[in-house]
Amino acid sequence: MSSAIEEGKTYEPGTYPDLPPPASEIGVYGWVYNNLLKGWVNSILTAVTIVFLVVVIPPSVNWLFLNAVFEGASRDDCRAIMNEAGTNGACWAFIGHRFELFVYGFYPVEERWRVDISFILMLAALVPVLWDKTPNRGKLMIASAIAPFVIGWLLVGGLGLEPVPTDKFGGFMLTLVIGVTGIVGSLPIGIVLALGRQSHLPAVRMVCVVFIEFIRGVPLITLLFVASTMLNYFLPPGTTFDLLLRVLIMVTLFASAYLAEVVRGGLQAIPKGQQEAADSMGLKYWQSMRLIILPQALKISIPGIVNTFIGLYKDTTLVIIIGLFDPLGVGRASLADTKWQGLSTEVYVFVAIFFFISCIAMARYSLYLEKKLHTGH
C-alpha cells in the first residue's frame, strides 16, 4: 500500500494507489468521534449516560461493597457497625449465616458432599457438550450422557447411599436440578414436536399441534398446581408419585412446547432446496434431518432457544407456590427469623445476582456459539 499520492500527478487507469483512510476514521480520536460524539443526538445521549453512571455507580458500589458489613451475628450487629461509621450498606453477614441453606436447602448436613460432587459432575459433563474442541469428545459425550443418571442417584440416594427425600431439596441446588433437567429434557422433546408438527402424517401432526397449543395456552403455575394436587385424583389411589418428579415433568413439557415453536421457526427458514438436495442424494428422512436440516435450523434458532432456556430457568422460582424451597423460598423463610428481620433487600439482591450470573453465562455462550457456527461471509 502506497501511503501518499504525488501532488498534481495524474494516474493511468488501473494504477491509482490504495490510500490510508482519513485520520477521522482511525485512532482514539476517530473512535471517540464515531462512537460518542457523531451528531448532536449522540452527544446528548453520551452526556446523559455519563451523568446516569455517575449518579448510580458510586452509591451502588458503596452499598454493595465499601459500606457493607460482612461479619456479625444479627441485624443489630450490622446496624451498630454502620451507625458507628455513620454509613449505610448491605448486611451481608445475614447471607453469610444462611449461605448453606441458600445452597443446599434442607439437604442433610452430613450428606451434602453428594451435592458438591453432583455439581462438579454436572460441570464436567457440560465440558464436552458445550466445547467442541474437547479431546476425545466422542467418548466423553457418552460419559456426559450417563452423568445425569449418576447425579440423580447421588442426590436421591438408594443403592448403598442414604436415601434423601426430595422435599429436603432446596436453594440453588433445587434451582439447578429443575433448571438443568428442564433444559436437557425439553430440547429433544421440543425438536421432535417441531418435526412432528410438520409431518405428512395427519395423526402425528394433530397430536403435536394439540399438545403444543394446550401447554402453551395454560400458565405454568396452573400446571404446577395440577402437578402438586390434581394429579392425585387421576392416579390410582395409593400410588406415590414424587412431587419434585412431577414438577420436573411439568417444567420440561412446558418448555418443550415453547421450544417446538422456536425450532419450527428455524425449520421454516431453511430453503426447500436443502431437503431436495438431500433427497436427490438418497438420504433417508432421519438422516437428512439430523445431518442437513436440523443443524441449520437449530443454528438459526439459537437466540430463541436460549431465550426459552433463560425463561425456564427463572421460572423455576415459581415452585415456591407449591411449597418447594427454591432460593426465594429459603430467603422468605430466613426473613422470618427475628434476629434478621427487615433485610429483604439483601436477600433479593443476592438471589438476583445468582440468577443474573447464570443467565448471562447462557447468553454469552449462545453468542459464542452463533459466532462459531457462522460459515458464510
Added chain:
Amino acid sequence: MTEHEQLSEEEIAQLEAAATKLKVSDELTIQIKGMHKWYGSFHVLKNVNLDVFKGERIVICGPSGSGKSTLIRCINRLEEHQQGDIIVNNVTLTNDLKNIDLIRKDVGMVFQHFNLFPHLTVLENCALAPIWVKQVPRKEAEETAMKYLTRVKIPEQADKFPGQLSGGQQQRVAIARSLCMNPEIMLFDEPTSALDPEMIKEVLDVMIELAQEGMTMLCVTHEMGFAKTVANRVIFMDGGEIIEENEPHQFFDNPQHERTKLFLSQILAH
C-alpha cells in the same frame, strides 16, 4: 449429419469424430410412458412420452412454466406424477420407498441454486452421501471426493465453506457432489441460470467433459451453444407437452413447429 450439404468436408469429419466419441448405446435407461402431473387442478405435464438411451445427452428447452423442470424432477421423485409410468433402469417409480431409493442411487441432480449444504465444508458436502447412503468408510469417501473436486478443478477449495466460494465454484462443487455417488444418469436443472455471465463457461466446460466421458445427461438449460455442441437430442416443451424433438442441427436450423420457431426466434434474437 452428413446430409448437411453446405458443410465443408472438414466440418463433417469433425462432427463425425465427435459423434463417434459420444457413441450412444441402444440400451434403454429411462422410459417415460404417458405421464401426467397436476399441481392441484393445474395440469402441468400432459401425456409425456420419452425414451432415453444410455449415453444420451438431452437438452430440454422451452419457455418458463412449460414444465421442463417439473419433468426432470419427476424422474428422481422430487415431484410425484399422478398418471403414467416412469421406469429407470428397469425400476418403476411408485410410492414404494425402496424403488425411490434405488432410482435415486443411480440418478444425480444438479440444481439451479446449487443447494450446497452451507454448514458443511466443500469436502464434507461431497463425502456426506457416500458415507451415509453407501456406507463408504470416511477416509475412502474423502479420497473419492478429492478426486472429483480435482476433476472439476477446485481441489484447493476443499476445506472452505460454500458461502466463501463464487457461484461458478459452488456449482462445480455441486456437480462433484453428485458425481461422488457414482450416478449413471445426471439431471441438470438450469445449472447456469443463477450464475454471473463470466462464470457460466467454467460450469459448462465441466458438463462438456462429463458428456464426453459418456455420462447420460438430461439438461434443462437455455444455453443453446451447449445444446449445439454437446447434445445429441434437443427437446422443446411448451404448455406441459413435448412439442418437438430432434437432433440439434435439425432442431436449430429447421424447426418444424410454429411454437418452436417463435421460441427460437425469441432466444436467438439478441
